[in-house]
Amino acid sequence: MVNCGLVTEKNEPVPLKSISVEVRVQDHVATVSSTLQYVNEEERPLEALFVFPLPADAAVCHFSAKIGEQEIVAEVQERETARDQYDDAVSSGCQAFLLEESEESPDVFRLSVGCLSPGQNAAVTIIYVTELAVQADHSLRFCLPAVLNPRYTPAGSAAGIVSEISSGCGSVPYTLTLSVHVSSPKPISKLESSCTLDPLVFLHSDHTQATVNLSPGHMFDKDVELFVYYQDTHQPSAIVEAGVTTAPSGSLMRDPVVMISLYPEFPEEVMSSLVTQGEFVLVIDRSGSMDEMMHNGTGAQTRIESAKDTLLLLLKSLPMGCYFNIYEFGSRFEFFYPQSVEYNQDTMDQALKRVKEMTEDMGGTEILQPLKHIYSQPCYPDHPRQLFIFTDGEVFNTKEVLDLVKHHAHSHRCFSFGIGEGASTALITGMAREGSGHAQFITGTDRMQPKVMQSLRFALQPAVVNISVDWTLPDGITVDTLSPPINVLFQGQRSLIYAQLKGESSGGSEGTVTVKYSLKDQPVTNQLHFCLKPTEETGLPIHQLAARTLIRSLEQKERSGDADVESIRSRIVELSVQAGVSSVRTAFIAINKDSRQTVKGPLLQRRVPTHCLCSNCIGPPRRLKKGIPFVIICFACCFACCIPAEPEVTGPEQKIGLMTKVRNFFRCGSKTEASLTAQPDSESMNEAAPDPPKDPLLQLVSLQKASGCWELDATLADVFGKTEDELTNQKPAQVDGSVWATLLALIWLYGCKIEQQVEWQFVAMKAASWIGSQKVGDLSQCVCVGNVLLGCQVTEETLGI
Structure with a gap:
């Protein structure tokens, strides 16, 4: 060879x-x-x-x-x-x-x-x-x-x-x-x-x-x-x-250029409650390259398996009353529903069933057509559209895709995720920029779930509207803003502004940039004072980036x-x-x-x-x-x-996937073309490798109902390492089984998985909200008993009920 x-x-x-x-x-x-x-x-x-x-x-x-x-x-x-x-x-x-x-x-x-x-x-x-x-x-x-x-x-x-x-x-x-x-x-x-x-x-x-x-x-x-x-x-x-x-x-290149880095701080009272409305469209890459491993270390998943786990977490984290749909794409595309449906127990269960069946068998990576179909669908009033796009980013027509996203920026926000080494930064960052959203890259041993949950928090933030940027400068100085207008702001996310300073100052040495916007009908103002004297010699990187932006x-x-x-x-x-x-x-x-x-x-x-x-x-x-x-x-x-290039495979071997065969060819060291077309024999198909051990956190999340509660049964007890009888026997009198199960799930999350809180934060918020709507009785006693049962030390205040 x-x-x-x-x-x-x-x-x-x-x-x-x-x-x-x-x-x-x-x-x-x-x-x-x-x-x-x-x-x-x-x-x-x-x-x-x-x-x-x-x-x-x-x-x-x-x-x-x-x-x-x-x-x-x-x-x-x-x-x-x-x-x-x-x-x-x-x-x-x-x-x-x-x-x-x-x-x-x-x-x-x-x-x-x-x-x-x-x-x-x-x-x-x-x-x-x-x-x-x-x-x-x-x-x-x-x-x-x-x-x-x-x-x-x-x-x-x-x-x-x-x-x-x-x-x-x-x-x-x-x-x-x-x-x-x-x-x-x-x-x-x-x-x-x-x-x-x-x-x-x-x-x-x-x-x-x-x-x-x-x-x-x-x-x-x-x-x-x-x-x-x-x-x-x-x-x-x-x-x-x-x-x-x-x-x-x-x-x-002759005039001074200023680069402003802004971090808007939203009022705490506004950020304490996330929005519960919206239309969430999840777009999943099912091309052959999604069969690649996330990394080469122990316990690595394929990209498609990691994406499926992430979809489970996303679907469980969506708020009741919103709308959602899921698109799958490769050389062609499919959708779960003809149009987005209301999020409830039935629709969530239907979607999860299809997610479990996902494979990387849809050929190449063509994202333009599914996006066109999504944009052709009418939006729901009072439910802002949020796109979550997962891809390993290997497309040819990047600029055509970005222009399409920009053309529809008024009707949606786009959150993009580049999976694995080599994902196109132009595609991933570009879709988020043009779609007024946020981009994330999942490489090496990164876990996909926490990064996606961070973006979901952005998506659930109240929309910022009426954004304006004003400059206050000494007499004789004018400003020419070179960056496109800011059309999106998220809590804790940076916004960069490049501006050309023209003229000569008649005395003052300080400038001010003021960002104003409205958040849930509340006016907000952020200000930054800066010195007009140029920073020590740095070369020309700010000028060059400003020129690139323009x-x-x-x-x-x-x-x-x-x-x-x-x-x-x-x-x-x-x-x-x-x-x-x-x-x-x-x-x-x-x-x-x-x-x-x-x-x-x-x-x-x-x-x-x-x-x-x-x-x-x-x-x-x-x-x-x-x-x-x-x-x-x-x-x-x-x-x-x-x-x-990754043609659509049809016929009996469709589930195998052409690129999978190619990879298997090299892994096995074979030198014959027959390896490409050989069918797996029935014996090898029956001797499938055992499933890897399930993540207890994902097991728990998979059992949660759309409303936020859990049922008291053996599968839940298994997550805790207990029997159903142990959970039932310790249940305080006058407490409903679902309330007790949900309270135990919350205690377990805060007591055993606090380091992964960013992943389950919305699951826990739904659970706490659901418990708050029920008649619990003596909540303090329930928390004490639950702590003893699960070996935790979680306070009642921590649970947010």
Whole structure:
């Protein structure tokens, strides 16, 4: 069997040898410098193509290449112009480098390395800036994507950069080194990572600066996540960054730019009661890739099994009186009900029965059509629509999906969940941003349930309306807000605002930004005072992120066709070139014009593997110019390159799933194509592996009624490790069996599962509300008896009844 991924004619790995990354975190912004070391070990000139992921909201702001002692710094140019220059340079035997952003998905880039002579080394450096997302525990998440899954392409769609992903089985043939420097006005509490880190080193006694390195030997075969914890992260802040004095007068790069981080604090009396209305539409990915494991550790579930457990928890947590529906999608889509139904015991039971039967057998990942169907359904008055979308995010038409979500943003909120390594950040964060919701990523050993429950709390918060942002600045200073209008606010969630400051102050040195909104008919005001003096020298990350924000808005306008497309394209190119940041209309181009010797001989083309699932055979390159010969060596995983992209499987083997067969093929080490079509014999089907032990928490949740109560029976007693007689014999007189069972469930949750409270908080709220509506008698006595029975020490006040 040949090596997986793309190899040379001698069956050797392609020539990317290492990736070295330096990260500078300044408060809420990270500047990332990645250096990729190439070497041409061929006997002929080489062209390498490397398709790789970046964070969706990153602004690429520098690109250079060093060959020997000579460094070539790239320029940002209009895309077609840059492509033509690259083609001409490569065709003429000159060394050239081209960096492009995908037209379909802004989190995918393609780097073309042209005309490396035999034995020649090249170090390519890419620098980008990105915002750090705030997590539920107030940490800031930095993610260095490594995994780029093959994106499912709907029938009839043209392929682009994202279809040129090369495959790799196992580890990639290059390593990663990573160093991180963190600085902030607020003290740094700690840094955590999904990978092994060296000890954190503080550079100052006040803990405002620290460094940490990734432990040696890391193979870059999964995303690297880093979580930065500051003291008082949730406090609002402002960074004012000075402009470039040589930039044109009045331009974005000439004037100071301010980045405001806002954390609205809602009144406690408003947040104490969550809304009980709404239409909840749960959208579940059932494509073949959902059969992948959540992680490689002990007790790992497949993605689909984890999603099913999460659906159970979600369905049990919904409030009585709301409406709900569930959509399943792959190459096609299905729905549980023709339209959303009222949430009650019957509809909940029907839905749970279908959830248990879910498998990952619906082919590819096509999310556009189910979304269109959902949006075609009329909304229920006084029941705001809330979408919960679960996917591993491997789609081709990302921008088309985001435009659809944005078009319907007035009628719903969208909460998105990226499952597993390689989920598209552009898709997951984009759907939440355009749908005025919240995005979550579940990677490594993360549990899906707590993250989904955090989003459900957001969804159940009262809607914020009439949001306005006002500026108070000294005379002579005006402000041009660059960020889109804020149309959603959640308790504890950050909102970023970029603004360009114009003019000269006649005296004052302080500005104020005021955010006003209405919450349950109550007016609320949040204010932040900030100094107009620019922060100490930080480079230009704030300007570059502001330019990126403006460019993204313009790109969306261009796709909508609501304005003069040509003028918008010109403005995108102007901003991109001026700020030196990437866009879909521009590209970075670097040409070694000082090379003394023209490269001779036939040019080999190599595609550098990224770690990903099996993908289709890569199509021909877009270039065949001036008679330069080339060779494409294109191996997907062995014969898997001949398999269509997760077609819909029909017939007797439908339940097996094509991608499951492919994975089983490699796990078993078979080399025959017969493994793809072989049917399991009846004996092996009857010898199914025993079910893993059930999670007691999920067992308890599965027994709860839609109203919030439990029944007193043997299955409930089993969760507690008791018999039904033990529960019944200890029941206080005059207390109903369901009341006693529900009270015991609450005591068990608070006494035995308090560390998972975020998962069962809504289940407990429903239970406490239900008990409160019943005649209990002496509640204190019941709690005392329940504590003794279950071995807990829960107070009556804790239960919230």
